[in-house]
Structure formats: C-alpha cells, structure tokens
Amino acid sequence: MRVYGVVLIGCGHIGEEHIQDIYYRDNIKIVATVDTDVERAKLFSRKFGAEFYGTDYKAFINLDEVDIVIIATYVNTHLSILKDCLKANKHVLCEKPIAKTLDEGKEFCELVKNSDSKVLIAHVLRHNETYLKVKELIDSNIIGKIKMIRMVQNHNTMDWNRYKKLLEDCTPIIDCGVHYIDITQWFNNSKIVEVSGHGLLLDDDAPGPYNYGFITMKLENGCYSSYEAGWSKNLASCNIKEFIGEKGRISLVLQACREANREEGDLIQIYLSETKEYISVNMRSKYKNMYGQIEALISMIEDDIPAFPTMDEVYDAFRIANAADYAIINNKTVIVADYN
Numbered sequence: 001m002r003v004y005g006v007v008l009i010g011c012g013h014i015g016e017e018h019i020q021d022i023y024y025r026d027n028i029k030i031v032a033t034v035d036t037d038v039e040r041a042k043l044f045s046r047k048f049g050a051e052f053y054g055t056d057y058k059a060f061i062n063l064d065e066v067d068i069v070i071i072a073t074y075v076n077t078h079l080s081i082l083k084d085c086l087k088a089n090k091h092v093l094c095e096k097p098i099a100k101t102l103d104e105g106k107e108f109c110e111l112v113k114n115s116d117s118k119v120l121i122a123h124v125l126r127h128n129e130t131y132l133k134v135k136e137l138i139d140s141n142i143i144g145k146i147k148m149i150r151m152v153q154n155h156n157t158m159d160w161n162r163y164k165k166l167l168e169d170c171t172p173i174i175d176c177g178v179h180y181i182d183i184t185q186w187f188n189n190s191k192i193v194e195v196s197g198h199g200l201l202l203d204d205d206a207p208g209p210y211n212y213g214f215i216t217m218k219l220e221n222g223c224y225s226s227y228e229a230g231w232s233k234n235l236a237s238c239n240i241k242e243f244i245g246e247k248g249r250i251s252l253v254l255q256a257c258r259e260a261n262r263e264e265g266d267l268i269q270i271y272l273s274e275t276k277e278y279i280s281v282n283m284r285s286k287y288k289n290m291y292g293q294i295e296a297l298i299s300m301i302e303d304d305i306p307a308f309p310t311m312d313e314v315y316d317a318f319r320i321a322n323a324a325d326y327a328i329i330n331n332k333t334v335i336v337a338d339y340n
C-alpha cells in the first residue's frame, strides 16, 4: 500500500475536520501542520502526529515526502497557495470556494486543467452517503420529476469573530451556496439558467454587503430551487433540505436535527402522494466524510479517474454563486449564461 505524505495548511475549523478523519489511517502520514498562528500549528502537530509544524507553508510543500497538500485557509489565499503547490508538483485537496473573485476562479480552473497534478475541490456533500442516497432515489424516479427544492442552512454564530473573518472574504451565499448550487444541478441533471434573491445585514457589525441571503434558481428542466443562508448572532440555526416531485417528496433530516431516533443517523423520509405512504431510510451519519474525500483524490492519482465534482462543475457552481451574489447586491434577476 502506498502511504501519502500530507501537509495541512490552515489549522482552523475545517482543517480540524480534515485532519481528525485522516491522521490515523494506514495510507496517510501527516508530514506538517501549518498555520499563521504558530500555536495552532504546534497544537495540531502534537495532536495529530505531524513531523513538522510552522507558519510558512513554503518551508514544507517542496519536501520529497509530501504528496498531497490540503488547503484549508481563507478564500483569498486559495489561488496563491494552489500556484505554489502546482509549482512543487504536489497534488491538492482545496477547500471551497476556489477563489475570491470570478477572474481568480477562472485562473484557478485553467491552472488545474493545464497541470499534471491532481486537484480535488472539497465539495464534501458529493462524498456524503446520505446525499448520494438521495441522488439515487431521485434518479430512480420514486418521486417523479423534481418540481421544487427548498434548502435552508442558517447558523447561529456563537463564535462571532470566526464568522466575521469569513464574512470579510465572502458572503454566505457564495461561501456555503457553492455546495447547494452544485447539489441543485447534480440532483436535477440540469443547469440553472436564472437566479435572483435578496440579502440583509442582520447584524450591524457584520462585514460585507449582507450576512443573510435568500436566492431562487430556475433550472433548464423547469425546476425551481431556493436556498437560504445566514450567519448571525440573532438567527436561529435551521437546516431544511426538501425535494418536491410530481409524485411526492424526499426530506432530509440530519442526525443532529432529529427529534427522535437520533441514534439511527440521518433520516431520509420519502412521502408518496398517490398512496399516502411514508418510507423512512436511516443512514449512517457522517456529515463531513473527509477520508472519503481524500480517498477520492487518491483514486484520481492512482487510477487517473476524473474529479468528483469535475473542475467544470466546481467552476459552474462558483460562477452561479457569484451571479446570485450580484443579483442580491444589484436587486436584479440574472441570466446565468450572461454572467461571465
């Protein structure tokens, strides 16, 4: 078995989700943990058995024993770190969104496509078994053609400073929206053609144009999808994922949101309107399947299989999220094909 040397850049919230699910695996060796905050880099190296730690990733990414770099830093650093990793001929698992602006996003994709390194963007829901099951159910036509999708992902921000930092870089509609825009197109096998929405500054001290956004998306196949995302001291946390079809609906309740039978994992509930039947499916819950994600990157390296999602799908979700952000800020409906 080949053992992959890994450097983690960014020892924050998502960096910890990555490393805690991979550090003990037989095919992974953590070479270095890096953070601009040296104490965090040191803590992670101790906790997860890294050989080195430091504040400057350039000191580690060229090491021969390094094969994969995980980029788990703020959005505005992703492109420059990617460039250095590609120069060092390393494979990359990079957090979404890929970049801060659309032009930088384009550059990111071009660089990846023209490189021999393998790059996977962390659209982690593509590797979540519950979402894969919902996709399978939709494709089986159990609820017929999807007419509408309702998605809500609101966070009550106990750690306001962390969210303020994220808001400086990116609105929630771009930051978190890239996941759900991607899901909308993936589940429908159809493209979003039009977006509109509104946004509000719910907290006076929130950075950015808004910290709560609501968007609606119209797809080529006629489906409408809505997505709501807010990070606020005042909002209640809320998680709704509902797929409404011609013959019923599929609702997804994450384990953490279940009122009963929580020990049974995520709940997928299918309602069939013709027979008035409910079907329940319990899924082993692993919201952030980080090892599954790095295994997907390893398959790309070993078997030369395409990224999941592909770079084109990633860029498409990023472009549409930017179009939605533009629609909110300018109070306009945006035709996606015109937004480049």
Ligand SMILES: NC(=O)c1ccc[n+]([C@@H]2O[C@H](COP(=O)([O-])OP(=O)(O)OC[C@H]3O[C@@H](n4cnc5c(N)ncnc54)[C@H](O)[C@@H]3O)[C@@H](O)[C@H]2O)c1
Pocket (backbone or CB within 6 Å): 009, 010, 011, 012, 013, 014, 015, 034, 035, 036, 037, 040, 055, 057, 072, 073, 074, 075, 077, 095, 096, 097, 122, 123, 124, 162, 165, 166, 175
């Ligand atoms: N895939 C997901 O589900 C998911 C969830 C949350 C966040 N994210 C993404 O992950 C990224 C980070 O978000 P977070 O919530 O972990 O933020 P965070 O603030 O918790 O952590 C970011 C860390 O990166 C460090 N850092 C910043 N610039 C650095 C640099 N140049 N070199 C080394 N370290 C650096 C910071 O000191 C901090 O510790 C964002 O792009 C965010 O959108 C993804």
